[in-house]
Amino acid sequence: MKTQKHVRTTKTAINFRLNRRALLLLSLLKEKLHTSKTDVVEKALQHYASQKLNAKQSTLMQYAGILSEQESDRLLVTIKNDRHNKVMRVKL
Numbered sequence: 001m002k003t004q005k006h007v008r009t010t011k012t013a014i015n016f017r018l019n020r021r022a023l024l025l026l027s028l029l030k031e032k033l034h035t036s037k038t039d040v041v042e043k044a045l046q047h048y049a050s051q052k053l054n055a056k057q058s059t060l061m062q063y064a065g066i067l068s069e070q071e072s073d074r075l076l077v078t079i080k081n082d083r084h085n086k087v088m089r090v091k092l
Contacts, residue, residue, distance in 0.1 A: 011038065025039055
């Protein structure tokens with residue numbers, strides 16, 4: 001069994017307003033997960049960020065590999081040569 005090394009980080013106190021429903025949910029999660037409200041918020045932010053970043057990456061990745069090598073090279077040359085006018089016909 002691997003043990004995780006806990007790294008101490010300094011925390012900065014911040015203030016923000018939450019509506020009653022969000023506060024109740026935060027308290028409920030704190031109790032159910034047996035952790036602090038700070039931990040709930042930190043994990044929620046990490047989860048939200050990873051989902052949003054992964055969604056953006058997967059949107060781009062759906063186009064990966066659909067251009068031939070020559071088409072890709074032409075597209076790169078077009079972008080490098082004319083940064084203002086990137087009009088190029090590409091069959092997708």
